[in-house]
Amino acid sequence: VLDVADPPAPQTRPAPRFDASRFDALFRRFYPDLYGLAYRLLGNRGAAEDTLQETFVRLSRADALLERPDAEVGAWLRRVCLNLGANRLRDERRARERLTRAGRLDLAAAQSDLGAPASLLLRAEERAGVRRTLARLPARQRDCLLLRHSGYSYAEIADTLGVAIGSVGVLLARAEQAFRDHYQEDSSS
Amino acid sequence: MTPTPAETCPDAGQWRAWLDDGPGRADARLARHASACAACQHTLEQVRENALFARESLQPLGPARPPTEAEIATARARLDDPAEPAAPVRLPAAASSRPAARFGQRWRAAAAGVAAAVALTGALLTPQGAALASQFLAQFRSEQLAVVEVSPQSQQAIQQTFQTLSNLGTVEHPQGMPTRGAAREASQASVSLQEASRRVGFQVTELAPGDVPAGLQPTPRISVFPGGTIRFRLDAAKARAYYQARGQNVNVPAKFDGAALVVNMPAAALLSYQSADPNSHQELVLGQAGEVTVGTEGNVSLDEMRAFLLDLPGLPADTVAQLKALKDWHTTLPIPVPVDKVQWQARGIETKGGKSYQGLLLNDNSGVGSAAIVQANGRIYGWAGSMKARDLLDVIKRTDVGSR
Numbered sequence: 001v002l003d004v005a006d007p008p009a010p011q012t013r014p015a016p017r018f019d020a021s022r023f024d025a026l027f028r029r030f031y032p033d034l035y036g037l038a039y040r041l042l043g044n045r046g047a048a049e050d051t052l053q054e055t056f057v058r059l060s061r062a063d064a065l066l067e068r069p070d071a072e073v074g075a076w077l078r079r080v081c082l083n084l085g086a087n088r089l090r091d092e093r094r095a096r097e098r099l100t101r102a103g104r105l106d107l108a109a110a111q112s113d114l115g116a117p118a119s120l121l122l123r124a125e126e127r128a129g130v131r132r133t134l135a136r137l138p139a140r141q142r143d144c145l146l147l148r149h150s151g152y153s154y155a156e157i158a159d160t161l162g163v164a165i166g167s168v169g170v171l172l173a174r175a176e177q178a179f180r181d182h183y184q185e186d187s188s189s
Numbered sequence: 190m191t192p193t194p195a196e197t198c199p200d201a202g203q204w205r206a207w208l209d210d211g212p213g214r215a216d217a218r219l220a221r222h223a224s225a226c227a228a229c230q231h232t233l234e235q236v237r238e239n240a241l242f243a244r245e246s247l248q249p250l251g252p253a254r255p256p257t258e259a260e261i262a263t264a265r266a267r268l269d270d271p272a273e274p275a276a277p278v279r280l281p282a283a284a285s286s287r288p289a290a291r292f293g294q295r296w297r298a299a300a301a302g303v304a305a306a307v308a309l310t311g312a313l314l315t316p317q318g319a320a321l322a323s324q325f326l327a328q329f330r331s332e333q334l335a336v337v338e339v340s341p342q343s344q345q346a347i348q349q350t351f352q353t354l355s356n357l358g359t360v361e362h363p364q365g366m367p368t369r370g371a372a373r374e375a376s377q378a379s380v381s382l383q384e385a386s387r388r389v390g391f392q393v394t395e396l397a398p399g400d401v402p403a404g405l406q407p408t409p410r411i412s413v414f415p416g417g418t419i420r421f422r423l424d425a426a427k428a429r430a431y432y433q434a435r436g437q438n439v440n441v442p443a444k445f446d447g448a449a450l451v452v453n454m455p456a457a458a459l460l461s462y463q464s465a466d467p468n469s470h471q472e473l474v475l476g477q478a479g480e481v482t483v484g485t486e487g488n489v490s491l492d493e494m495r496a497f498l499l500d501l502p503g504l505p506a507d508t509v510a511q512l513k514a515l516k517d518w519h520t521t522l523p524i525p526v527p528v529d530k531v532q533w534q535a536r537g538i539e540t541k542g543g544k545s546y547q548g549l550l551l552n553d554n555s556g557v558g559s560a561a562i563v564q565a566n567g568r569i570y571g572w573a574g575s576m577k578a579r580d581l582l583d584v585i586k587r588t589d590v591g592s593r
Contacts, residue, residue: 027268130250149250170200176242179239
């Protein structure tokens with residue numbers, strides 16, 4: 001039998017407290033909105049689900065956090081989700097860059113979907129363009145945009161990004177200006 | 190009408206928040222100011238346009254629908270799923286209600302690898318008949334890992350199919366790619382840690398003497414498997430003639446003529462910690478390598494070459510199905526796992542400093558050996574040893590995989 005159990009905790013260490021019902025409640029409350037957030041960032045269901053899985057695995061390890069108010073846990077989950085998603089995007093981008101640099105990846109061919117109708121391809125290309133532009137923004141601006149346009153309130157955005165609620169407006173305004181500038185720059189190039 | 194000199198113009202952030210507040214809650218002073226200040230009217234208009242532009246641009250990024258109750262329940266259940274059907278896993282009872290720190294069925298379903306060509310090229314490089322550790326370590330090539338389950342029958346079919354490649358074109362091993370014999374020979378030569386680092390192109394890590402399991406010598410024997418480039422160049426006429434002679438109908442489009450699949454294999458360092466007792470077979474091997482790159486030369490894309498190779502007659506249908514199911518096949522290296530000999534599990538694997546990486550844990554069915562592979566910081570690390578999986582995981586927790 002494949003034995004992958006972690007080594008038993010030393011006798012002196014108290015057994016971890018894990019409140020399964022609290023975890024379940026948090027999962028059901030936050031999963032749907034986090035799914036929307038992760039999907040916007042990553043662009044596909046599988047990546048979003050994987051990212052959320054890792055996010056909640058981390059929550060399960062944070063016993064002390066489970067005892068905190070929902071709003072605090074929600075902010076933490078959004079932060080972890082955005083960080084994990086950004087890491088995933090970064091790793092994917094680096095992988096593509098390496099292959100492209102080596103002349104080993106025909107990106108145009110790789111990203112095309114030859115079986116799809118032209119209208120779907122166009123929309124897919126537009127979404128890809130938006131995500132490319134988002135990737136050019138500073139992380140905080142990108143996260144602010146994604147959070148706001150996923151429907152989160154200024155208070156929730158402030159808690160997630162660790163900024164004062166009064167700063168969210170200016171962060172958002174700058175993010176939207178930068179997004180528009182970069183997008184138009186990308187489109188005209 | 191203009192604002193009084195004492196009235197400071199709100200900044201763009203305040204206007205942005207004011208837009209989101211809605212008419213019912215918006216600050217009346219800002220409304221008055223907006224109606225009186227031409228500069229702010231301009232700012233407000235710009236902020237409004239930017240917000241609208243962002244909203245319209247980002248709106249299509251959202252999912253077509255929110256997850257259903259059933260999908261949420263499935264996602265929740267996956268966190269709890271402690272065992273994979275083909276890899277029975279025993280978890281301590283105390284942890285049974287805590288979500289497992291690893292990816293479950295999705296990872297596994299997606300865990301079915303890279304292009305078949307890469308998998309099978311990797312398989313060709315595996316020294317046949319080597320020890321368990323060597324079998325595992327010979328496959329430390331990728332930047333993202335996935336499992337392709339293979340049975341003895343499918344292994345044989347894959348091997349035979351790829352042996353026919355030379356009938357379809359030429360298989361070139363230029364630029365120092367060793368033959369199996371040469372690779373084995375190279376692995377016999379011991380080098381310093383510094384030399385190994387130089388050859389693989391990054392700082393090779395070793396276990397601190399105190400972290401080496403009891404019974405093993407603290408100083409490893411270090412060897413390096415050289416990397417290199419393999420080219421499989423297709424000859425359309427040769428391929429057509431081959432299949433016609435065998436009565437098989439295989440379409441070889443003209444544009445494939447002269448096209449090549451190019452696989453760059455990285456050099457790999459192997460640190461072998463051996464028993465002080467010459468009669469003991471106890472051993473721990475730590476392998477480290479860079480990443481594989483794969484591509485094409487000629488008029489075909491990598492996608493087309495992959496599709497062509499996957500459609501070659503003779504490849505087992507279940508292997509092809511696993512490979513075709515890959516989502517991120519451009520960056521995922523399949524690890525062929527013989528399910529009759531090895532159990533596997535995709536999971537988070539913790540290294541020194543509490544850093545956890547997604548990887549594969551493998552265990553041979555005899556219970557005498559285990560191995561783990563992770564992709565970390567752009568490199569592949571593998572551990573294999575004559576020990577139980579839990580003991581191997583302990584060793585891994587003491588291994589510093591460094592940073593990029």
